[in-house]
Amino acid sequence: MDLLIQFAPTTGLAGLTWGNAIMIVVGLVFITLAIVKDYEPLLLVPIGFGIVVGNIPYSDGMPLGVYDEGSVLYYLYFGVSQGVFPPLIFLGIGAMTDFSTMLSNPKLVLLGAAAQMGIFLTIIGALALDFTPLEAGAIGIIGGADGPTAIFLAAKLAPHLLGAIAVAAYSYMALVPVIQPPIMKLLTTEAERKIHMKAPRQVSRRERILFPICAFLICAMIAPGSIALLGMLFLGNLLKESGVTERLAESARHALIDIVTILLGLSVGASTQASTFLTPQSLLIFGLGAVSFMIATASGVLFAKFMNLFLKDKINPLVGAAGVSAVPDSARVVQMIGRQTDPSNFLLMQAMAPNVAGVIGSAIAAGVLWSVLVL
Amino acid sequence: MDLLIQFAPTTGLAGLTWGNAIMIVVGLVFITLAIVKDYEPLLLVPIGFGIVVGNIPYSDGMPLGVYDEGSVLYYLYFGVSQGVFPPLIFLGIGAMTDFSTMLSNPKLVLLGAAAQMGIFLTIIGALALDFTPLEAGAIGIIGGADGPTAIFLAAKLAPHLLGAIAVAAYSYMALVPVIQPPIMKLLTTEAERKIHMKAPRQVSRRERILFPICAFLICAMIAPGSIALLGMLFLGNLLKESGVTERLAESARHALIDIVTILLGLSVGASTQASTFLTPQSLLIFGLGAVSFMIATASGVLFAKFMNLFLKDKINPLVGAAGVSAVPDSARVVQMIGRQTDPSNFLLMQAMAPNVAGVIGSAIAAGVLWSVLVL
Amino acid sequence: MDLLIQFAPTTGLAGLTWGNAIMIVVGLVFITLAIVKDYEPLLLVPIGFGIVVGNIPYSDGMPLGVYDEGSVLYYLYFGVSQGVFPPLIFLGIGAMTDFSTMLSNPKLVLLGAAAQMGIFLTIIGALALDFTPLEAGAIGIIGGADGPTAIFLAAKLAPHLLGAIAVAAYSYMALVPVIQPPIMKLLTTEAERKIHMKAPRQVSRRERILFPICAFLICAMIAPGSIALLGMLFLGNLLKESGVTERLAESARHALIDIVTILLGLSVGASTQASTFLTPQSLLIFGLGAVSFMIATASGVLFAKFMNLFLKDKINPLVGAAGVSAVPDSARVVQMIGRQTDPSNFLLMQAMAPNVAGVIGSAIAAGVLWSVLVL
Amino acid sequence: MHSILALSWQNVVDGNGVPLALTGLAIVFSGLVLIAVFIAALPRLLQQWDRLMAPRPDPAAAPTPAAPESADPATASPVVQAALAWVAVRELEVFRLGDQQRLTLQSHRRSGMWRAIPSLRDIDPSD
Amino acid sequence: MHSILALSWQNVVDGNGVPLALTGLAIVFSGLVLIAVFIAALPRLLQQWDRLMAPRPDPAAAPTPAAPESADPATASPVVQAALAWVAVRELEVFRLGDQQRLTLQSHRRSGMWRAIPSLRDIDPSD
Amino acid sequence: MHSILALSWQNVVDGNGVPLALTGLAIVFSGLVLIAVFIAALPRLLQQWDRLMAPRPDPAAAPTPAAPESADPATASPVVQAALAWVAVRELEVFRLGDQQRLTLQSHRRSGMWRAIPSLRDIDPSD
Ligand code: NA
């Protein structure tokens, strides 16, 4: 009986705080959204379950949590905190990404650059809200709309905010179909939304092979801080396109990325223990993240309109919104809004160009921020 | 010539002890049983080969063994000694387990609890035989008939006994078709063995999705020490049942669990070096393990008979023997014994319910033992 | 503006040395050879890309390279520097290797031993060129024509030369179709090249199951230093041949080996930073490596001719060249040269026997060198 | 070996053996009893949830549409499944990801970003 | 919550916010502009390379043979691909690696050492 | 570069080069000779084992039944294998593990616990 009494305080129920309960509900909401709404389920299910796991209370003496040296979650989280998992995910993404649409639409690449404005304006906002420069850099990258990039940079610049930044980034990526449409409609006229664009040309195999190598060299020479992410992205793509390493690409885009995604999602989710997560800072981060996504969307759309001033073949400015990355959801949103105005207007292929360019753009931004802020 | 003479003592033959030779034969027996008798081959082949590898003698200066820092086996064994591999295996098992039969037979869940009696009575036996409480807890868990659970708890409570406990657990799991039948026949009448049970009802997809989430919350609140194992088990199951993360479940139940199984089996096997393994303690552990399996089987059967005192729809008490887990071998044994008495009696589906409940039960037991004994 | 100026020196271009530029070109040549000539693409593409990645200059303060503690490449390279990746690759190779041709041609196994002469004569050469005994041993193993074996031994004996040794080993393995033919033609008469050999006999499943176990025991007893490599090779083969562990073999030969190959290739390539790689030593290592491959080829051919003095069923001496391993390229070269002389002479099956024997032979050699040189 | 088999009840008492066993068993039982109660109640809870949600026409509120579970192919007999599979082989979209890749069958349900990316080159804009 | 939303421009100035943002954006743009320029120029560069290489009869000099890209099955319509896949199923070499292994389709293109090894037992010497 | 190519025999002597090489080669040879002897003797050893076991009617004593190896599909010609595979596609139990999962062919040989679990929902009780 004594033992039962001694055991009681070690149970989860005994230590449950309101914060834990709230976070567990948040985790359940994530899982529900993923299953019912099909919002980024591959990430929201593991992250949501991780949030639940991370908010089960336990006694101090037992190493169970992400931050307890020697626990299982500690070892899994090691891949997050040391920035190893994001590049591995990029390897898999590279091995599944087809850059053809981008190769056939070079000028749309600029839209992927414009949308990174969200990152840098958010940094200014975060500084104004009294975050340190390192923290501001890590918060700004939420606007890159790339989970692995955000986790990688947050791990380097502000590990104590990693959980909030990662959860904010994935939340808004999942909410892209909710956040982007009003902004896109606000900033475009109906005539603009009706612009049809030429079908992309056929891209040769040689172009697809040379692209990852040369693009890597360009990015690496400009921002070496991005090589961990972009080296993996372009290596994965080279494995896919080379034609002689298909079996490696196959394993990178299936077994490797799946396993790493489960472990990353679970451990990132589990890092949101209420005691460290439920702070005013986290709320600010979520607010800044939302602003960041909106600025990024608006920048992409407006830059497309700006480019149209100089172009003969006009760009449909909706396509600019795909520059935020959040592959491929924001490209889908572009297609959807385009067809709402003109059901015969198919913009998906064109939207994929700024979409993948946005991935490269935010990885470069991460590299720049890392070297400028750390050195 | 001098060098050849200098090399001679570094060869394996030179250092071979009787103990090594015996252990190598044990390893070969494991492999033979796996191949010829098809006893748990996925684990007995790697473990058996590991026992052979771990008993090749080598010079002291060369880091080759599981316990030599910097050796290859040391790094592989790290996943065992830190308890990382068992949860990963549970992730894969969750991604392949179908809890439907259990969901449609809630009362059979109790049989999975009753069979854990084997764990706790064995602890008393181990204490009586002069093992410390920590050791006794680790030995008792053999009766849970779950390899990963046994390895996980042994790594936490009594790492020095891990090899013996793991080998005992897997040996007896492989021997379930030999150990259980006599006990089952002894404790049941022919009339009882002839009891037919209703076919399980259809289970809806929503039930299958909600189950892993809610069952996790229940278990975690009661015994947080079990979240490393059960968090992974139920996450894997959620990935399988959610319908939107099938590719993650697929990789968890194939690439991940296969790779981890090979590495776990090999390194657990290799941890059985004769010098540390061939001790009277190991013999006692094997003895206690056998007793543990017998008590677990008997408890399951007897508890089913006890439940029948209160039930209108009688349970076939054979089904209680499946509560020991050893998935799915003990459920197969139930089916086999059932049909020996009445060839038209198919109990496999019903036996799967206590079978998977037993997995949950022994993981809870591990969590309880960990928190009570370590704190 | 100040920041832009402050950023400028952190860019890759600013720090680019001639050495880096040369190495980047070398990396691009590797990739080109792999894609255009199909030379060992599974390794040359990741290594070549790794060479490019490893020679992107970056500021001192940023941990990006293989040798910077805490960087992503540092963690990936850990598997190389600690010798963990090569055994894992051997596990996968074992799970795909069919030893049948060897089992049906026991005497051809000796050719796999003879070709290891390249290893040991090269050690003498390396000593003469003023390398230390440890370095000489690591350099000699290039002649084993086995990438994982070379990396494993170099990591143990001379980690500072690992990059050069690994790149040399894989380069020459890729160049086997260029290096071997002239030597093979020089050392054989046309009559010898026309010798037909008997078709190998059928090998029973039992033989294929018993072989990996017994061969492991033989090798391990003679040279325990080889168990890390050969234990994995034969375990993989046992998983393949046992007939009851096919799913483990499947994952070992697909997901596991593919993932490890990408990570090993990338990080080995990235370890060739110009500052440590472009040294006279590296040139000597490449020279010695070439000599090593030639000696190995010649030894195999000449030993076959020597064996013919005593044999009734003559061996086609070309088959001896396959003893260097470089599986299966050197066996293909044998087939090709054989058919050049007599288009009806198919030697591939016979050449596979010394080919896989050569893998075992060089792993034994690595074990011997490790224990003799380290103890 | 019999000499070391000396059982000592004192050790059990010192090690708190009996309370430990009882506590442990009690907790294991309580956990599994709660699970049993939960899964026994689950079908009724779901029914009530459906009744609560039915008047509201919002289709998103229900966690999943009340699918005709009896048609679930996973629960049909192996023979029916084999037939279904056969039809699937012929009818479903078959596509190749790369040059040397094995053929895969792709169901029409999307599953997030990764499944979508590789097929973008082939994507039918009228999708 | 509004109380902590006090925006301070001084913090931005102290943190070098504006130059940081401008620098960052400039570098991101220069990177992607260079990539855009490169991929815009790439087709013409390849054409010139082909012209340079054409007189030389060495087939190895060209990075890849000028394959008829339009016939690339990966770019054909899903229907054509489905048909191609169907033919592949019937025509390509089908072989089993082991007793319990799933059937795989093997294209004729070799991809280095690993693909070759498992098939050695079945190898046709006239290959 | 020729200047650093100065060969020094003294280094070889100091480094024990020659005995090292001879020892190493001797051990490599002894290892592979033993393997060669073993695999040469293996068929006869197995024959004798079978003869020893034959009188005893216990079928479990023989490591594997003397299977008709010549019928092993893995050693048949690719054409025969293709045909076998074709039949397999039609005849073997085809089942689906989940909603979106690729079809797999399942041979009748069980391989331990994992293969069994996913099929439990579909299991035929008369199995
Ligand atoms: Na982006």
Ligand code: NA
């Ligand atoms: Na159990």
Ligand code: NA
């Ligand atoms: Na070799």
